[in-house]
Amino acid sequence: MAEPVEFPNTTGNGPTDAPDVVDLCARLIRFDTTNLGGGQSEGERDAAEFVGEVLASAGVESRIYESAPGRANLVARIPGSDPTLSALLVQGHLDVVPADPAEWRLPPFSGEVRDGFLWGRGAVDMKDFCAMVLAAVHAMARDGRTPRRDVVLAFVADEEDKGEFGAHWLVAAHPGLFDGCAVAISESGGYTYHVRDVEGQAVRLYPVGTAERGTAHLRLTANGRAGHGSRRNPDNAVVKLIGAVHALAAHEWPITLTPSVRAFLSRTGEALGVEVDLGDVEGTLARLGPAASLAESTVRNSTTPTMLQAGYKVNVIPGTATALVDTRVLPGTEKALLADVDGLLGPGVEREFVAHQAAVEAPVDSPWFDAMASALRAEDPGAVVVPYCLGGGTDAKAFASLGIDCYGFAPLWLPEGFRYREMAHGVDERVPVAGLRFGARVLERLLATI
Template structure:
């Protein structure tokens, strides 16, 4: 086990409740910006297929934590594929632990397309620029800056925290969270919940009558990943001769059926809560249980009324399947024996059986399909004390905002840690200006984050982590 990073100075309910006001914010404000910039300069590009190297960032984080008297461990799943884990003891040892995790790898970036070099970490015009500024070296920097602040000031979280900085989230997690959960489960002993990326950022929308509205969506669910390989087998032959057992034709027909399929509406409890709360925030009355409300008939019209906020909901009211790859043949006049396709499928919580049955029907008897990569869908309770603490922390620093739950359309490392019984939330707070399109910055060109957003996020995260109860 890791050595606890804070000494026992009371504990339990008798310990003084830490407050955000006690933090040394001058130092934190500097460090969260500097650490974000310096982490960006460390190229940890993950090209997939095992081609990645997180070790430089892992060493950087371990050194910063070590300077504060903490005892992080670096764990390599393969040469260069490094993870960092450290435990910070809380003031209430009876409370369950909380996992706070962020990934160290980033997706590729072509410098020729960027305004600044993607691995410069340049601070310009009140923004930190570079690959990972949003996804998610900003959050890694926040975790490190807060851990160092607590060590300096003697403040402590209420619950034991396990900070995990992972490899390979932009791949399959096989070198990172999946490997940690399988090979080093003891490091996460006692953790029942976790927080990570893709939530608690400002989403700007407007009420039905035009007044501006600020939403902060917290991730309380994720669609599962179902990356599929389709394979058709037929009779090879000459391209000039009739062939009714053509693998390419069979595969093309199956792919066309998949592309044309309209998945039915499936409203999970999280998405029902999201629709209801977003509608209330923009001044629209909604009763999803009304006898005359038919989701298949009426939901798309309702989403249109929600304006830009509908973008938080549309990807998560249905399963989805998008064909993405085709491969067959080696010469135009030769009919190949096999043809394959790749399909990116995403599955809602509770809809896995329906997904499999539908794929069996759409592919038909001529085409076989299997999972190239699969991860489970997730759902976390929105009635929990942890969700309430996240909401409270955001409203403490933006009182006029509306905090709403959402289901994420994609996935995070929370899926891997769910194998340990850890439920996950998307909570990486940032207050963003209306002109900055948060969603477009993920994996996009000119990724950047405002300095003010980093400092806001550190304050919200500090309040949450030092007050959240079990």
């Protein structure tokens, strides 16, 4: 069960102080919410109950919705001062990927602070965001402030698998919870990305996710004639599969510039003082230097073979061979991509979806994006806020199906040299304490003014 919610007086201003975001994040990390996949998960109910208690202590009512025993999703709605305005959805997941303690310097569920960092599985993916949201809500309640528009909070299960017990289930089973929501924020954006301009001066980019490539995970099945390995067999399923997989892996998918990627290249190039030639994207990426890593995987589609399976004995030609291909699809390109895939597979190889979720694209030029940029610049006046497209995916794919514009905005200040993007799912995952406090302030400002 969740530990009782008691908050220390962290700022010395009296008993109504909001809880410290670092303490909140540490306590969330200590819930082992490991998602093993295949419907197997731990601790999500306990973590959701803790979140509910924290919200209750700020005067916010919430409810837990279970998609299956223990697979808990908590939803709350904070009424805004102007009921005519559309609502903002703030969504995050409470589950985490597995962590092997033998590989870590500190126990992965200790939630220990050391050397200015909070350590633990989920510290950046994404219990940091969940804690920052809770701290921001508490700070607003402490000061008697009400958001302008309704704010819907969703803390969900199962993002680290398929979302079938979390966001996708909520959207299908309880869509009314999100009535009136026009925009959503969540993980994978709004963090400091340190680069240098052409004169060597430091530039602090803050990429905000305005798009995600779609997911079209494919299973390829090659059928042939089973037989003895010593005999000639022109209908060998393994050979057919190898040819199809090689064709997909070797294919150079054409560059396709979506609005988010186009805006990223133009605005980042301007901030760095480098030439941007959208007719020569590879050359432009080379000139962007380290900043190119934010776009290099999203200027084209991708088909990456990841798993192969065939046969049971070395001297037996199997009648069937299969492969899994991680296919990622840019907004607006899926139909053409799949047609090309079918042409590359060749005869005797069929494809089917293992997972299929559409790409996400929110407006780059919008009041929502402007409000996020303003909230960041209020805390870091030197922030250069740019849109970008995520190469992978998040629960935004579920909420976007309701017509909600979804943005990756989990603000976090990061020190130069900190390899933040390697932390998610990595060993020794950790987040800077100062970054958590920065993010809580940015979110508080955004919730109060958007």
